[in-house]
Amino acid sequence: MQIITTKAELERSIQACKMKGQTIGLVPTMGALHEGHASLVRRCVSENDVTVVSVFVNPTQFNNKEDLAKYPRSLERDAALLETIGASFVFAPAPEEMYTAKEMNETFTFDFGGLDSMMEGAMRPGHFNGVVQVVSRLFYLVQPDRAYFGEKDYQQLAIIHFMAERSELAGTFGNLQIIGCPIVRESSGLALSSRNERLSAEEKQTALAISKTLFASLEWAKEPNASVQAVQQRVIDTINAVEGLEVEYYQIVDQTSLLPTDTFKHAIGCVTVYCGPVRLIDNIKY
Ligand code: PAF
Numbered sequence: 001m002q003i004i005t006t007k008a009e010l011e012r013s014i015q016a017c018k019m020k021g022q023t024i025g026l027v028p029t030m031g032a033l034h035e036g037h038a039s040l041v042r043r044c045v046s047e048n049d050v051t052v053v054s055v056f057v058n059p060t061q062f063n064n065k066e067d068l069a070k071y072p073r074s075l076e077r078d079a080a081l082l083e084t085i086g087a088s089f090v091f092a093p094a095p096e097e098m099y100t101a102k103e104m105n106e107t108f109t110f111d112f113g114g115l116d117s118m119m120e121g122a123m124r125p126g127h128f129n130g131v132v133q134v135v136s137r138l139f140y141l142v143q144p145d146r147a148y149f150g151e152k153d154y155q156q157l158a159i160i161h162f163m164a165e166r167s168e169l170a171g172t173f174g175n176l177q178i179i180g181c182p183i184v185r186e187s188s189g190l191a192l193s194s195r196n197e198r199l200s201a202e203e204k205q206t207a208l209a210i211s212k213t214l215f216a217s218l219e220w221a222k223e224p225n226a227s228v229q230a231v232q233q234r235v236i237d238t239i240n241a242v243e244g245l246e247v248e249y250y251q252i253v254d255q256t257s258l259l260p261t262d263t264f265k266h267a268i269g270c271v272t273v274y275c276g277p278v279r280l281i282d283n284i285k286y
Pocket of ligand 1: 029134
């Protein structure tokens with residue numbers, strides 16, 4: 001496994017693989033890798049000749065400077081894990097390698113066909129523009145056949161699908177396939193997240209109420225006369241009743257359009273909860 005820090009070296013290495021006719025898979029990450037990332041990388045290794053994992057805490061997708069500063073960074077540990085899984089290249093550039101000073105500060109605006117108007121898009125203005133800015137750049141550099149993303153960031157996955165298929169960027173990435181992979185959970189039910197590293201042992205225990213409530217809501221949805229509105233509110237009230245947790249939003253939406261829905265068919269519930277100062281997200285399909 002090779003660790004690459006410059007775009008020029010990455011492009012040279014990719015070119016060499018393409019010349020050999022090798023298929024290329026990409027797993028974009030911000031590092032602080034856990035078993036959820038490992039599951040994406042394993043799948044990528046099993047489906048492609050070459051696996052590129054990017055480890056880059058992308059400054060342009062953080063609308064909160066403190067969140068960016070506190071984001072865990074652990075390249076050495078990440079690289080050791082990726083080597084055991086069989087990644088071919090780790091691309092770990094510095095922010096200045098990815099962006100000019102102007103790009104770092106300029107507000108990029110992409111049209112996501114409304115997919116960014118609710119939930120994370122509404123709470124974190126500019127977040128998805130920053131995500132697409134970095135992901136599209138990675139797609140240009142790596143020219144992957146397949147790219148792998150976790151379903152925990154469900155809205156992000158929907159927006160990346162849109163970008164690769166329907167936006168003004170469509171067609172630029174050849175036959176790129178975007179592959180969504182299921183959420184990986186601890187045996188307790190807690191969705192794995194790099195942000196969990198910032199939870200104290202007590203907060204981690206408190207955070208279990210999030211997934212527990214989401215799973216309970218699958219049963220509430222089956223109750224006679226259950227309405228989406230009522231289940232949505234019950235999830236919010238149940239989580240907010242736990243000391244130390246505060247729901248930012250819980251929305252049950254259509255799995256494709258992400259628009260509010262009044263039926264549980266093809267619906268997904270997406271939640272963001274503050275556990276102390278740590279912002280956690282999770283979701284459940286009905
Ligand atoms: O999901 C993430 O970790 C990030 O948003 C991504 C896709 C790596 C872009 O920085």
